[in-house]
Structure formats: structure tokens, C-alpha cells
Amino acid sequence: MSNNKTHWENIYKNNNFKNVSWFQEKPTTISFIDNLNLSKDCKIIDVGAGASYLGKTLIDKGYKNITINDISALSIEISQSHNIHNLKKVSFLIGDITNLKLPKNYFNLWHDRAVFHFLTEKEKREKYINQIRKSLLIHGYIIISVFSLDGPKKCSSLTIKQYDETTLSSELGECFKLINFSYSNHLTPSNKKQNFITCCFKLIKK
Template sequence: MFNRKTHWQNIYQEKSASDVSWYQSEPKLSLELILRTQIAKDEAIIDIGGGASVLVDYLCNNNFTNLSVLDISENALATAKRRVGDLATQIEWIEADITQFKPPHQFSLWHERAVFHFLTEASDRQLYVNVLKNSLRAGGHLIIAAFAIGGATKCSGLDIVQYDSEKLIAELGEDFKLIAEKSEIHITPANKEQKFSYFYFTKKSVP
């Protein structure tokens, strides 16, 4: 039986963070969309599946002070902690499977690049959406990036689900309003092209 945690622990044990296909030296589009939200520097931001991503470094450099990084892999989080050095003590590190995550508090911004598209079972996607709704405050911001329609069909040896806005809205339900959609051609460390779509939503306030 497939074990998600074991899979990702092994990936980050066998490869350096800069060798995995999703590695970005600069998360330009994520940062652009986060800055577009204009949230205050002290509002709570969580990076889902952030692992060894350098997004948290860029957020620190932009003076955001209330940061959390969640990943299923302890190895990925350890890599990020070593990289950011002394700043690690100012960041909330969470080792968890997102489908089982119980938020310790609510967040103003949920960022996630390349996690949701790995959830090929409808039941796992529903668990993810339930956690998202419980974690994000009313009026909060949601940024999700996933493989685009016509892009990759597998990643890290696993099947994925491709998304456009219509397909993602159907998964998220009526609690979220689409604000923007962006496309990106990601160049992997192996110099291959991957089509990504980025979606920026806000969570509707309760009437």
C-alpha cells in the first residue's frame, strides 16, 4: 500500500532540494500573487508543502513576520531550517499530512504549490478542502498552483490531476471567489518544461 509520508521522506533523503523537478531558485509568481493580496506584514501565512522551498526566505526578506511552513517530510523541513539559519526560530514548522492537518490557529493566507494535484482520490481532495476551510479565516487569501491542462501527467513517479479554473472551482466549492489566474512554464533542473497554472482566490465572508 502506498505511503505518502514514506515516499516524500525518501525523495528528500535521496535528492538535494535543488535537484527535485519542482525546485525554483526564485518563486516569482508565488511572491507576486502574495504581494498582490496586500495583507499586513504580521498576518499569518502558511506555505503548504513548503518543505525545502525558498519561498519562506523571500517572505522573510519582504518583512513578513508570521510565517508557517507545513510539509509531510521531516527531511524537507530540516533542509529549510538549516538554510534559513537563525531565522528558523521565528518560523512555525509543521510536519503533517495536509489531509490530516489540525490547524493550531487560523491563517490569513494559504499558499500551496504542487500539493493538491497529487491528490488523485476524491476523498483526499475533500479532506484537503475541509482542512482549508477550517484553516483560512473569512476574507482570507488562497493561492494554489498546480499542473495545467495539457501539462505533465506524472511527477515524482506519481500520477497527478491537471487543473484549470473551472475544475478547481468545482473542487473548492462556493466558499471561494476566483480573483486571478496566471500561467507559468516552469523549467526543471533537468531543463524540461512543465506547464503550471496559478489560482488566486479569496474566501468569502459569512453573510
């Protein structure tokens, strides 16, 4: 068991999922997905989904093919309980997204809220970006939401890397075209403000 996995298993073991700082009763990045007007048959992966309600929200909107990933098996159990009546429409993938075996040329949309910013090592970020390039269909979309330059320097007591739209675009590289972005303040369950930047990219070449 890697240290990173142990950290996250302990988070979900020792806390109610609704009390963790990143919890949202209504996932705000859904507005980025709504704006894309994707077909309800499209394939969406939420990486590092934790116990988020995003998958359930998408199913409630009519999407039929959702993949929920997390490094923590416990968080996936919670996520399964959110989606208990729709298990045919949801696949669960436990593992580190930087080295998990993913289907090739499969997803239409890759969604990440508060995961990419934990990748403080360049090598890990390169692996993550390669995973997108392999598993996403050409002209597919990527939504990444991370702490902004005005946001916290740590998340879940771990050091993170902050971004703005320029640094996130240059990190992803020339295969990805920035479509739109916005800044927002997330209010944690203990009423602290955390500034996020959410960017939507399109995969324009492989």
C-alpha cells in the same frame, strides 16, 4: 509510516533539494502574494513546502509569521536550515496536510505550490478543502499552483490531477471566489517545461 510519507522522505534523502524537478531558486508564486498587499503581520502557511525558498523570501520581505508544513521531516530540516536566523518568525509543522491539527480561524493566506494536484482521491481533496475552511480566516486568501491541462501527468513519478481555472474553482466550491489566475511554464533543473496554472481565491463564506 504511510506510503506517501515514505515516498517523500526517500525523495529528500536521495536527492539534493536543488535537483528535484520542482525546485525554484526564486519562487515565482511570490508575485501573487505581492499583489495582495497583505500586512507584514499576517499569518501565512505554505503547505507541502518541501525545501522551497518561499518562506525565506517572505521573511526577507518583512513578513513575521510564517508556517511551513510538509509531510517529510527531512524536507522540514532543510527548510529549517534556510531559515536558521529567523526561527522566531517561522513555525514548522510536520505531517499530512489533509489530517494535521491546524489552529482554527488563524491564517490570512494559504499557499500551495504543487501539492493539491497529488490528491487524486475525492475524499482526500474534501479533507484538504475542509482544512482550509477551518484554519483560514474569513476573507483570507488561497494561492494554489498545480499542473495545468497542458502540463505533465506525473510529478515525482506519482500520478497527479491536472486543472484549469474552471475545474479548480469548482473543486474548491462556492465558499471560494476566484480573484485571478495565470498560466506559466516552469523550467526544471533538467530543462524540461512544465505548464502550471496558479489561482488566487478568497474565502467568502465558511
